[in-house]
Amino acid sequence: xxxxxxxxxxxxxxxxxxxxxxxxxxxxxxxxxxxxxxxxxxxxxxxxxxxxxxxxxxxxxxxxxxxxxxxxxxxxxxxxxxxxxxxxxxxxxxxxxxxxxxxxxxxxxxxxxxxxxxxxxxxxxxxxxxxxxxxxxxxxxxxxxxxxxxxxxxxxxxxxxxxxxxxxxxxxxxxxxxxxxxxxxxxxxxxxxxxxxxxxxxxxxxxxxxxxxxxxxxxxxxxxxxxxxxxxxxxxxxxxxxxxxxxxxxxxxxxxxxxxxxxxxxxxxxxxxxxxxxxxxxx
Numbered sequence: 001x002x003x004x005x006x007x008x009x010x011x012x013x014x015x016x017x018x019x020x021x022x023x024x025x026x027x028x029x030x031x032x033x034x035x036x037x038x039x040x041x042x043x044x045x046x047x048x049x050x051x052x053x054x055x056x057x058x059x060x061x062x063x064x065x066x067x068x069x070x071x072x073x074x075x076x077x078x079x080x081x082x083x084x085x086x087x088x089x090x091x092x093x094x095x096x097x098x099x100x101x102x103x104x105x106x107x108x109x110x111x112x113x114x115x116x117x118x119x120x121x122x123x124x125x126x127x128x129x130x131x132x133x134x135x136x137x138x139x140x141x142x143x144x145x146x147x148x149x150x151x152x153x154x155x156x157x158x159x160x161x162x163x164x165x166x167x168x169x170x171x172x173x174x175x176x177x178x179x180x181x182x183x184x185x186x187x188x189x190x191x192x193x194x195x196x197x198x199x200x201x202x203x204x205x206x207x208x209x210x211x212x213x214x215x216x217x218x219x220x221x222x223x224x225x226x227x228x229x230x231x232x233x234x235x236x237x238x239x240x241x242x243x244x245x246x247x248x249x250x251x252x253x254x255x256x257x258x259x260x261x262x263x264x265x266x267x268x269x270x271x272x273x274x275x276x277x278x279x280x281x282x283x
Contacts, residue, residue: 008119009122009256010119010120012122012128012133015093016133018091019049019051025084027084028054028095029057029096029103030054030096031058031102031105031245041054041056043097047129048135049134050136051140052095052136053084053142055106057102059080060080068190068244069245071109071266074151077149078146078149081147084142085144088147091117092118094106095120095121095125098124099124100214101246101249108264111155113147114151122215126213155263156266157263157266162240162265166201171235171238172230172236172237173200174204174237174239174240175202175269177205177242177246177269181195182197182201182205184196184283188242193270193273196281196282198240198278198280198281199281201240203229206241206247209222209225222256222257223257233260236261237261237262239262240265240269241269242268242269244264244267244270251264
């Protein structure tokens with residue numbers, strides 16, 4: 001049973017009981033890898049939780065960067081989120097169509113922008129549908145709102161900082177990609193990237209933190225997974241993945257177990273694997 005925490009994770013029961021609260025905003029943050037042939041926004045138009053707005057991870061990002069969905073400027077974030085009708089006064093619940101995949105990225109992004117009244121829906125849209133809860137095809141239109149971001153610069157790492165860690169080992173790098181990609185046994189979904197992982201990184205595939213129904217494992221199970229991977233509370237952590245999306249699932253799990261010091265590598269493997277000047281541990 002989900003332990004409801006409106007800054008981390010809430011259950012479908014909690015969301016349905018609060019769905020009409022005027023201070024609540026629900027976000028559909030569905031996003032899919034380019035290789036799977038799915039369109040999150042099209043799926044939102046087909047069905048979504050009543051009152052949800054669609055958050056486009058690719059559009060609400062730094063459009064000047066060649067890397068996918070990098071963190072947008074505070075100004076862009078304020079404008080785009082305000083256009084969705086979301087302000088600093090709102091409690092936010094984020095979900096996605098896979099259970100827990102891309103929702104954590106949007107949860108992390110709001111926190112990075114200084115808004116901590118944000119949580120993910122445990123089990124996401126699949127659980128909501130399985131339980132027969134109400135859905136809508138009506139696009140949600142809300143009045144523009146005023147969002148004032150307060151960037152938390154310590155929550156993100158750039159390639160220079162991560163490279164330093166691969167040399168000095170002073171922080172633990174956790175890679176959320178599937179094991180076969182981490183080991184370089186499978187090609188990356190984005191063309192042109194080298195196969196393998198960063199020196200010193202440990203692999204905790206994001207889906208190893210989930211139950212079969214897409215809900216998060218409980219705190220003691222999460223603690224055991226991190227402990228078996230050599231993650232300790234006295235060592236800072238950098239989370240990474242393919243493009244900064246599922247790394248946030250690791251970040252969410254670290255928050256749940258109370259790890260005090262972690263940041264997300266936004267460029268992730270899309271950046272690291274595309275540069276010939278960075279060391280890759282490959283097959």
